[in-house]
Amino acid sequence: MAHRRGDGWRTVPVSVELREAGHAPALEAIADDAAARTRVHPRADHLGILLGLGVFAYLLAYPRVLNISDESVVLYAAKRILEGQVIYRDFFEFLTPVSFYFFALVYAVAGVSFLPVRIVMAAINAGSGMLLYGLARKVAGRAEAALAVVAFAAGYLPAWNVVSPHWLSTALCLATATVVLSDGLRDAPRARAAIGGALAGLTFCNQQQRGVFLGAWLLVALAIAAAAGGRDGWRQRCGAALAWATVGGFAVALPILGYCVWRASPEKMFAAVYTFVTKNYAGRIAGAVRWGGTWWIGHHLESVSWAWAAKAFPLLLGAEAIVLLGGWLVTRRASVARATLLILAVAMCASILYFPDLVHIAFIAPFPLIVAAALLHELRTARVPRVGTLMRTVGGIALAVGFVGALHRGASNLFFYRQLHPVRYATAFGTLAGATETQQVYEGLRDAMQIVPTERRTLFSYPSDASLYLTVPARNPTPFSLLLRSYDAEQYQQVVDAIERRQIDFVAILAAFVRPDDPVVKAAQDNYVERAKIGSWGLYRVYARPDLQ
Numbered sequence: 001m002a003h004r005r006g007d008g009w010r011t012v013p014v015s016v017e018l019r020e021a022g023h024a025p026a027l028e029a030i031a032d033d034a035a036a037r038t039r040v041h042p043r044a045d046h047l048g049i050l051l052g053l054g055v056f057a058y059l060l061a062y063p064r065v066l067n068i069s070d071e072s073v074v075l076y077a078a079k080r081i082l083e084g085q086v087i088y089r090d091f092f093e094f095l096t097p098v099s100f101y102f103f104a105l106v107y108a109v110a111g112v113s114f115l116p117v118r119i120v121m122a123a124i125n126a127g128s129g130m131l132l133y134g135l136a137r138k139v140a141g142r143a144e145a146a147l148a149v150v151a152f153a154a155g156y157l158p159a160w161n162v163v164s165p166h167w168l169s170t171a172l173c174l175a176t177a178t179v180v181l182s183d184g185l186r187d188a189p190r191a192r193a194a195i196g197g198a199l200a201g202l203t204f205c206n207q208q209q210r211g212v213f214l215g216a217w218l219l220v221a222l223a224i225a226a227a228a229g230g231r232d233g234w235r236q237r238c239g240a241a242l243a244w245a246t247v248g249g250f251a252v253a254l255p256i257l258g259y260c261v262w263r264a265s266p267e268k269m270f271a272a273v274y275t276f277v278t279k280n281y282a283g284r285i286a287g288a289v290r291w292g293g294t295w296w297i298g299h300h301l302e303s304v305s306w307a308w309a310a311k312a313f314p315l316l317l318g319a320e321a322i323v324l325l326g327g328w329l330v331t332r333r334a335s336v337a338r339a340t341l342l343i344l345a346v347a348m349c350a351s352i353l354y355f356p357d358l359v360h361i362a363f364i365a366p367f368p369l370i371v372a373a374a375l376l377h378e379l380r381t382a383r384v385p386r387v388g389t390l391m392r393t394v395g396g397i398a399l400a401v402g403f404v405g406a407l408h409r410g411a412s413n414l415f416f417y418r419q420l421h422p423v424r425y426a427t428a429f430g431t432l433a434g435a436t437e438t439q440q441v442y443e444g445l446r447d448a449m450q451i452v453p454t455e456r457r458t459l460f461s462y463p464s465d466a467s468l469y470l471t472v473p474a475r476n477p478t479p480f481s482l483l484l485r486s487y488d489a490e491q492y493q494q495v496v497d498a499i500e501r502r503q504i505d506f507v508a509i510l511a512a513f514v515r516p517d518d519p520v521v522k523a524a525q526d527n528y529v530e531r532a533k534i535g536s537w538g539l540y541r542v543y544a545r546p547d548l549q
Contacts, residue, residue, distance in 0.1 A: 047142055048133035048149075055153045056126035061414055062161055063421040063433030064118055071162035072466035073481045078103035079112055079470065089264035092479040092491070094276045097260050098206035099165035113430040114470075121163045124171050129153060131174035132366045138181055138337040139370065140377035147376075147402045148369040151306075154410030156362040158417070159305040166363040169210040172203040174366060176214060177344055180221045181337055193222055193241040197248025204249070205256045208273055213351035218245055221340050228336050280486050282354060289357040301358050304413045310361040313368040317345055320371045323378065338374050345371050376402075427471035428454070437536065444534035446472050448542045449506050458505045460495060462520050465510050477504055483520070492519055499523040506531075507543040 066072060073093075080091055081104040087097050103117055110116035129149045136145035160166075176199040179185060185192035200218050204211025219242055226238040261269050292311035294301055301307075320342050328334045345367035352360040380395030382388045421433040427442065434442075449457060449472060459474035466481040468474065478495050480487075496519055498504055507524040514521050528543035 045137065045142065047146060048130045048137075051133055051146060051149045052126040052130035055129040055149070055157075056122050058153055058410065058414070059122040059125060059157065059161065060119065062158070062417055064114055064431065065417075065421050065433050066114060066429070066467050066471070067162040068465040068467045069482065070164060072470060073464075074099060074163060074165065075103060075114075075117060076466045076469045076476070076481050078107060078117075082107045082112065086263045088260060088269045088272050090479065091476075091481070092272060094272050094281065095165055096205045096208045096211075096257070096273055098202065098256065099168050102168065103163065112470075114432065115430050117163050121167060125153075125157055125167055128167070128171045128174055128366060131171070131178050132370065135174065135177055135181065135341065136370045136373040139335065139341060139374035141380070143399055144373035144377045144380070147399060147406065148366070148373045150403065150406040150410070152366050152369055154406045154413065155306045155309070156365040158410075158413040159301050159362040160359045161417075164363075165207050166210075166360070169203055169207045170363055170366065172199055172206065173210065173214050173344075173348065175199055176203070176218060177221075177341065180218065180225070181340065189225070189237065189241055190244045192225075193244035194248035194251075196222070197245035197250075198252045199248075200245070201249035201252035202256075205253055208277070209354065210348075210351050213347045215249065217344050217347040220343055224336060224340055276488075280488065283486075289355065291356040292358055292361060293356075294358050298357070298359065304416065305358060305362060306409070307358055310358055310365070313345075313349065313361065313365075316368055316372055316375070317342060317349070320375055323375065341367070341370050341374070428473040429467075429470040432471070441535045441540065442471060444532065445508060445540060445542065448532040448534065448544075449474065451544075451548055452505050458503075459508060460498070460504050460506075461508045461510075462495075463510065463513055465508070468508060474506070495520055496523045500527055502527060502545050502547075505545055505548060509541045509543070511538055511541050 077087065077091065077093055077100045081087060081100055085091055087093055087100055093100065103120075106117050106120050129152060132152060133145045133149050136148045140148075176196050179192060179196045179199065182192065185195070196218050200211060200215045203214050222241040222245055223238050226241050227234055229237055257269075289295060291314070292307055294307075320338070324334060324339055324342065345364075348364040348367040349356075352364055376395055376398060379391050380399065382391035382395070384391060421435060421438075423434055423436050423439050424431055425434065425439040425442065432442075445468060449459065452458075454473060457472070457474045458477045459468060459472065460476060460478055461468045461481075463483050466476075469476050469481065478498055480491065480495060483491065483495060499507060499520070500523055507520075507528060509521060509524065524543040529546050529549055530541060531544040531549075532540075532542045534540040534542065
């Protein structure tokens with residue numbers, strides 16, 4: 001018996017004895033019904049590569065705007081590592097360490113500059129686009145898979161087009177699913193499980209919460225794959241797969257985390273990546289935004305992405321579950337790939353429930369988009385009596401409208417951001433883009449600190465503009481590149497003590513984001529001299545040590 005696969009025909013022998021033993025339904029379930037209707041030719045499908053190249057070029061066309069908070073925190077931490085500092089010991093971070101070491105490696109190869117890291121980030125997101133296409137082809141046709149990639153690039157990547165550990169996790173999760181559903185590894189279950197486990201372990205070392213949910217999905221997916229092989233020996237196959245996945249995960253995670261524990265200490269690392277996350281982040285930051293919502297400072301993101309679609313992702317997953325369940329009740333057959341990818345999409349949505357705003361939904365958007373591609377393909381290839389023609393027509397119209405809408409969204413977003421940031425200006429971190437006022441603020445901050453030579457200049461930027469350490473530039477002598485009200489009083493006290501002892505040359509305060517009674521503001525006012533007010537309505541206030549005046 002021959003089953004049509006995404007990479008061509010695959011022959012699966014089914015003996016009379018197996019049929020009589022009741023294994024035929026399980027073997028039939030291995031055949032992906034949706035993929036069987038796509039009429040894929042045995043030759044390689046290069047459309048995914050072309051789409052990936054298009055995503056790469058598209059992202060590089062955006063202006064190089066340096067995000068002052070999340071992106072700069074990651075990139076300055078990478079610079080600290082390159083300079084020999086130790087994460088969790090010399091400076092504070094509450095994510096697991098892979099992204100910081102990864103971008104430190106980029107610096108080591110290409111220099112400490114913004115352009116190389118943005119190129120690498122664009123390449124990773126382009127790779128995510130190619131992986132997205134390949135996974136969507138498991139359950140849909142070329143057109144639906146291509147639409148999923150275009151929609152992701154046009155409507156979700158621009159919502160947070162910055163260097164971020166989240167995008168690394170997205171690529172790693174897509175890569176893990178690609179391995180688990182790989183036709184080439186179907187006959188090598190141990191290798192499939194071990195590689196999948198290694199990728200899940202690497203994801204955990206990049207972002208602990210995404211790694212936990214990916215690991216849980218991996219165990220379920222491997223169990224499903226083992227069950228699809230028939231009843232005989234299912235337990236043994238499942239146990240072996242889970243064991244090899246565990247070995248692969250620990251083989252990657254233990255050396256990475258063990259190295260960090262050795263360089264810092266078990267107490268400091270545990271306090272950062274677990275205690276702080278569960279106590280401070282989960283208790284004071286997480287849950288502040290509803291699914292698909294935005295913070296007041298990010299309302300503009302709704303105009304550059306499909307917020308309505310993001311809010312509908314749970315309904316989309318529910319619809320897919322109903323379709324799969326209905327098909328199984330009627331035919332007693334199920335699409336293994338569709339079920340596995342649906343569970344993955346649910347797991348990825350669950351992984352951001354701690355902060356399900358529009359930006360975090362963008363990070364997991366590829367997974368619901370795969371489900372959407374499967375449903376659209378189901379609609380476009382419907383063979384339902386009496387209404388099949390109508391369903392196919394509706395599906396074709398939806399596909400056409402989707403492409404037009406996605407292309408329009410992508411073009412309008414690029415035009416919007418280029419119009420918003422027309423100015424190019426040189427900094428110590430390379431040429432950046434921004435508005436005229438952005439350049440003026442940067443030059444004002446730089447000039448206010450010129451009285452101290454660059455090589456020994458120290459600065460604490462509060463509460464969240466870590467970009468100044470890279471662009472001015474200056475060294476932050478405190479452990480915190482980000483310090484918010486959700487942090488502990490002890491952490492605040494470390495900064496206050498450094499200011500009171502006048503261990504820092506300058507304190508730059510982003511005035512709009514602090515309260516008058518803020519302890520850091522009070523310490524700066526009591527112990528330093530205000531040197532400059534920079535930007536509209538004194539956006540930044542720069543305080544200098546009295547002896548520098």
